[in-house]
Amino acid sequence: MTVLLEVTNLRTEFSARAGLVRAVDGVSLQISRGECLGVVGESGSGKSVTFASIMGLVRPPGRVTQGTIFFDGCDLRGMSPEEMRAVRGRDIAMTMQDALTALNPALTVGEQLAEVLIAHDETLPTGRAARHNAIKDRCVEMLGLVGIPSPDSRLRQYPHEFSGGMRQRIMIAIALACRPKLLIADEPTTALDVTIQAQVLELISDIRAQMGMAVALITHDLGVVAEHCDRVMVMYAGQVVEEGPTDDVIGHPRHPYTRGLLASIPRPAMRGQPLTPIVGQVPNLMGLAPQCRFHSRCPLAQPSCLVEVPMLPVGPGRRARCLRLEETA
């Protein structure tokens, strides 16, 4: 498999009145064609900002200050805003967590789908009537693809006329309209009920298989990752702390944070046994010292952990950011 997206040493900073917040600090990642990468982390771990940086969607006071982003051979950081706009929506598409705020309440679903096609699709016919019909047909096709019944009539409806699961499907349809090479799905199911969540995730998996598209699935739910992703990347306080093939990472986590996260998930099979939550809270990202960011919550922490820790190889295709790896082997 060839590499589709390669990000090296990305750093994104926000300047707040109280100081500089490094939301993403030295993140490197790769996504191959057709692969599904799961990105896991708690709120504030930098997972959404990482992908917003890749899409060029970080706005002041936020700034990407360091790192390279190569997508399909092109340097995204070196692109002008116009060039970037041509890539976004056509080659890389993103779905947002909250479909109700991401969709425009004043436009019909059909109008919002057509926007993407008009902006990016150069294969549309030029004659007015033919163009209109071609767009209409594509919109109907996309809504049908994401499983919305009677797409023809629903195109004329507004977002508020759809349920939460349907809105998420519409956003996926808009994202897929130009058959992107990479879909970034930012918490696509967090706002949804579990039976609807299963429907939406299976839809993404089915379409990925059909179109050979790569997917970056941002989530805080390790269960979702376990079922849908080839590889997983765990983020903590703006850094990647562990990455590798999903089954290996979940079956045998090496970083103490990943282990803590897995031990924190209540499961019916663990009834009567005490949960072992991670103590304390995520550190404030403002003015962090160059040292292991997890050490204040880590059961294995030693004074020698108070140094900057690089990602260390722990097996085929696996790396973890920890100095106590022999203790977690």
Place this chain on the structure above:
Amino acid sequence: MSLLQVTNLSKHYEGRLSLAQRLTGGRKSVVRAVNGVSLYVNKGEVLGLIGESGCGKSTLGRAILRLHEPTEGKVEFDGTDVTALSPSALKAIRRRMQIIFQDPYASLNPRRTVAEIVGLPLALHGIASGDEARAMTTQVLQRVGLQADQIDRYPHQFSGGQRQRIGIARALVSNPEFIVCDEPVSALDVSIQAQIIALLLELKQELGLTYLFISHDISVIGYLSDRVAVMYLGEIVETGPVASVLDNPRHPYTQSLLSAVPEIGAKRAKGRVRLQGDLPSPLNPPKGCKFHTRCPLAIPACQTLAPVTQTVGLDHFAACHRLEEGLSLLESAR
């Protein structure tokens, strides 16, 4: 002997009519948020209430405490008929029945300090005042894992997990016996969620509390409940001991709900039931069995006849027309 006995409880909300509708003799639309629910909670037990959003589980929790006045039905708490109490008697019994809310941001008054928020029940019920109240407040805050010197801070100075601890302290301060936990961990991150669950279980052990634990997360419910009730569109479709319901779900809705949960670790042993469509609107619920519009096992009888609750195992009940046939969606999807 059960501590809480709910019999045939309903909560209906009536819609408003516009002037034109009133003049033309239009009829009010009625949302049957909770419809004829019966359940019991034994002393010292955790009853887990699962259901998707909009199924009426929070309304049920609040109707039990009469935070929302029930439309019909009876709630008995420790032998007292709560639904028949006068306002003053209700206030007295509320000291023994408390609630923890879902959203730790919206449920704390931003203009009051923690001491004021947590101390309010003490003043309301005339339990303590002045220094004594402050000492009790400090004690309960320390018990839920906050520092004594944080007592004069405002809610915005705390993180989400700490705020939920404040909400728990407020519920505990009047020394209740029964607490409705309305999705207390849904708004929290996984590592913080585990801290709060561990705290709630410790408190239950230590103080002999009884919980009605409302959640949409089956893993959480399965981990901490003794018995489970599954709710769909205002009705309880299945109830029973946690092991029995999770290992041997009998109602097709419970079966599909369980199979939709993503699993970690071992590859899925059972097939997945793909449920079609969304939850129907409670404004215009389907006739007959309310689940028939999404049920893969539905037969014509399901469209007209509401199923009766039947015993399917020890203390395990389900309401479905097709129970006798012993059908399982999980088997057929395998």
